[in-house]
Amino acid sequence: MSDIVLKTENLTKYYGGVHALESANFELRKGEHVAIMGDNGAGKSTFVRQITAVEQRTSGKIWFDGKEVNFAGPIAAREAGIETVFQNLALADDLDVPSNLFLGREKVLFNLGPFSILDRKFMRKATEAALIRTAVKIPNLSNTIRHMSGGQRQCVAIARTATFASKLIIMDEPTAALGVQETMQVENIIRTLKANGEPLILISHNMRQVFDLVDRIVVFRRGRIVANLRKHDTDGNDIVSYITGAKTGEAELAA
């Protein structure tokens, strides 16, 4: 049990009469990279929103880092060590890279309430360290996000998760809007995270990417987990049949 980072038991979410997520049982081990796949409306994002406490679940239990948790909101989840790269990036366009990495949790020289003086040198140094750790290449840290390419923005958003001692990183379609080279850059960062032993949940529609990057694939269909397969025990066609419903029933993970 001790090497399990995240575990959910019968995680369920209803939106009124809509059963968006039903009895999801999920486990993630230390250093493991897991992909969540499924059609639009299959419950992938709903699942993530319950874990990160963006929404409050209808029923079910969540264990994180060895403890049962009930986060009050996304900020509490983040403070506990769950970092999310949102689809809409959540970056402030007019701020530079260090300011974005430390947004909402600025390091201060001395505390004067809202008028606390920022420790800009420390934040710049920590930013450089985080970028090196995630192998992100940004030519000029003082440049504002507005003047960066889509790939660079995505890299900043990912580097942000690595700035703080995060215990779990969740990425929601990180390469959906990127070009070929930019996608490669982001995938390289994910490989670096793997090498560093940082656990990751990756939501993606890209079959090649999923088979390239992760250890295990979890398929959602109509609010339920219909497959939980090790990468080596399955192939693209198999996954597609689970996604489309050609194959049904809970596929057991081969022990």
Place this chain on the structure above:
Amino acid sequence: MTQTTHGVGGLSYDAKKRTWPAEFNVFLALIILVGAFELIGRVFLGDSFLFNTRANVDTIFNEARLQIIILQVSIVGIIAIGVTQVIISGGIDLSSGSIVGATAMIAMSFAQVATVNGNPNPKAMFLAQGWTDLPVIVPVLVAIGCGLLAGLVNGSLIAYTRIPPFIATLGMMVTARGIAKWWSKGQPISFPTESFAAIGKGLMPVIIFISLAILFQLILSYTRYGKHCYAIGSNEDAARMSGINVKNHKILVFVIAGILASLAAVVLSSKNLTAQAGMGVMYELDAIAMAVIGGVSLSGGRGSIIGTVIGALIFGVIISGFTFLRLDAYYQEMVKGVIIIGAVVLDQWRQRLRAMRA
């Protein structure tokens, strides 16, 4: 050394290609404007705009004119400092001019003398209560209280009822003007104490304006408050998701804007030695215009106090320049409008150009 490995990952970065700060362009515009007035003055009037031409005064520059340029914009400039941080954080404040009016009336009532030329002060609001000849701190604190209250109402409306700032402050603009007129039933309030009159005497407005400008430039650049202003102005959702308390921040932004407007009211009524219900009319638009000319983006997230100060100076130069050229005041208003539009168009054009190069 221009090629440096700036940033991370060994990518080279050409320091020569660094874009200069937006304030530089505004400053350039100021110099061009002064140059234009100088040139027109020399050619058509045979007089200098900037330099001293009188034999009886021993200075290089026309110091009287320079003083007037900055003195006549310093009171609206104080408001513009508050408006700048409101606009940077994605809002707008239309109420500052009316807050000046209401605050001037109320604060002046606590700054009056008991007797004028041996007779009881005919304009005193609180003669019966004996609230006359009070120490100067009383009217100043009353003024700050008024500004704080107005800002608190503005900010709370925007944060909790989610009314757009334009509407919330428009309501405050009308209401505060009503309060200004109701306070003394339209009568002017005059005869302040010596100590109150000293606040706006001579170049005091300029000193107060510049001190506040330096203070707020430092706050916006070096504090968490400043960082959050820019963050909320450029992406409010991102700021919220990052754990910034956006509601509290917005309230604080409007409270500070209200307090700065009330300080402008103190300086203005002290300088004029009287308070009238019509004080500060259109000041909110002048303040917004100074900020916009100074490069503050109306869509939020961009701008600085330095820019606004230069914007204010451009304002002052235009007014003085037209007086110097002996042109009617009507032309001033027309040209002001053109310059505001021109500043925004230029800024957007520059932004597009920068985005293309990046």
